[in-house]
Amino acid sequence: MLFTLETKQVKAHPTRATGSTLVAKDAEDLTIVYNKYKSNRPRSKSQLCFNLVFCHGTGFNKSVWNYLIKVLYQISQSGDAPWHLDTVIAMDAIGHGDSSLANEGKLGGVYMWDDGAKDVNDIIKHEIATTGDMENNFETRTVIIGHSMGGFIALYAAFLEPALFDAVVAIEPVIYRTNETEARFNKSFKKLIGLMMDAFDTEQDARDYFEKYSFTKRFQPDVLQDYIADEIYKTKNEEGNNVYKTKCSKVSQVRTYLSSFLSIPKGMLALPSIRVPVFHVVGGDANWNARESVEWIRSAIRPDMLAGATNIEKGQHLVNSEQPDEVIKIINDALVKRDQDFKSTLSTIPEIGLKGDRKTLRDQQYNSLLNLDLDNVYGFDTKKHSPFDTSVKKANSKL
Template structure:
């Protein structure tokens, strides 16, 4: 059990906020997805790269997402705008007042279509069997070199899940600092959702209109159950299914959307996890369809949706992009190493069919389209389902809640945050990192790495039976 003095909030809110109970959807059974013929397997969009951590080998892998998807529109298109934009749109200056106004008008119109489609989706059953293309998630695997080929080890396996809008590589500054603090990590998996980063490039022909957060939880479970390569073993780029192997000590670290995903996965299969460190997780208590939903939360979500749809997504060159992000107010509080990782791995050259290189290099665009990023904000059910189910999470899975200093932002205020972190009170602790808001991994990677290291060090001091109880 975590020490009592580890808690920022020592008890729940005296007046817990009310919410409307509803029927949370049970996740459907998982099954391995057979791989296509070898000639039809996707390839990585970029070559394998050297590991930034000398003691670890880095390999990047593709793992098939769970089927069926929650709704047919996950892989079908009716309102999705083309991305990258048509050539005539690319030729326009993205920073003029007229262009910004045009993007805002187009975003408002698209926002209305997205909400209308979501209402239609809510009225249909989820996870109906159908023919659909395979989507692929991506994982970066860091395997400790001294364990390779030995078939086992006494260290931990860490599993990182990013927030909406951030490629998997933005975790690497946190990981690098952590590895300097704690030396008993055998293996690290860094997850990338199918419509983010390089994974979005792999899936670009099959990305549909909608995104259901519960599908991402199922994708994580699919990987951990059927596709995770054995410790010390090499693995192909496209991971094949296999029988469930020995369970390894898994500790999940999830930020924002990623925190919610890990909780939902652990609710379904708690035996896969020893502990979860949840960084500003988006676990809300109200669906967008509930009439009593607070007006302040509606305004916040509408603002997120509108600004994301209208955001700039292309630049004349990588140098222009770096200068843009360095000057943008939102990124001023970021740690320089995280900002460098974001610009390096969130952008890619415009396709060859677009206008040729300018005087300062080839034009670049975001790998994840603004539409895909915005689709996360039109998801009313899954975060609220996780809130509703949270008390049922097996207490053998330790929870460590790590919140930022802006509880009114994504946590709904102090009363909501206090209620959330004690909703499953057993084997749970919480803290607040004072020098960062919602974006703790981006703003305070050192403090977050220390939180992770402290969790691992404290768990090392537990008796073996307590360390491994999540497997029993």
């Protein structure tokens, strides 16, 4: 095996949006379940080590990434990659996968996506504190990758705590809305609700739903089977008969979709303030996000932070599961670029350039600070970028 795999759990972030739980006190006792992959091979001394964090979209689970993770480990250990893949985390968001089962009977009608970003950051900090894995330092870098809602979560996690991350790969992120796009979504969503199913009489009925009728039928076969294996579970109904259900219930899907209306405005405001490199990936033929969202997102991100902008030919919104090999290539290219870029900037970091000499570092940094030479104060970002109208306008009022 290229790696070990362990399913773990940690407490979700305890401070959550109003309505997140049926009983307010339960917000302090929610659980997040995640898969942790760990390389079985050491890196060479010349290689920069990468950790990856994967965040899924609405209705999916942590195992939708399993195929991509396996291939990325193969690339890492083939000898052809300049980077080394160490630790990988793939989480089940609240109301999804095993996190849904762990919190059964507690969740309310709201799931703020920015709370999901806080959950991701808490997982990373838990791993750092308990195992020493997932560090983002001079030798090991952490890249967060997300699709759809997970793309929002990845971007917002980096906005909240940039020190935890080296870069973001956002695949078809849902992080743009207007009154018009919301109206269009509401019109089509009623039909989508009617097509959702979460309970079946037999396991074959459940498999047939995903393999033949749901939009998952276009998934690459390995991705689909990994997803189904982690999503369907056997239980009993109220009459005591065996039934097969999806871990992400119909209610959970509706909760997550509709909560986007509350969450997306926060993400739109956060984009210009993200201070880690962002790779923005969309399907060339995708239409879940509004067409104008692509240009808006890429212009909202600060130009020096937009590390890549890729349109996958013929790709749809679920491109990460339908064309995973193309997405793997993009992730690999992003890691190669980050490997090169980070190594090239190491000497510009005062701690590295001055070999950790505290007195020299203090004198250099404090003198620059006192002389208001902020360009030479490490970490003081003086570049400005705001795509929003910040002018003050007088509101018409009747006296």
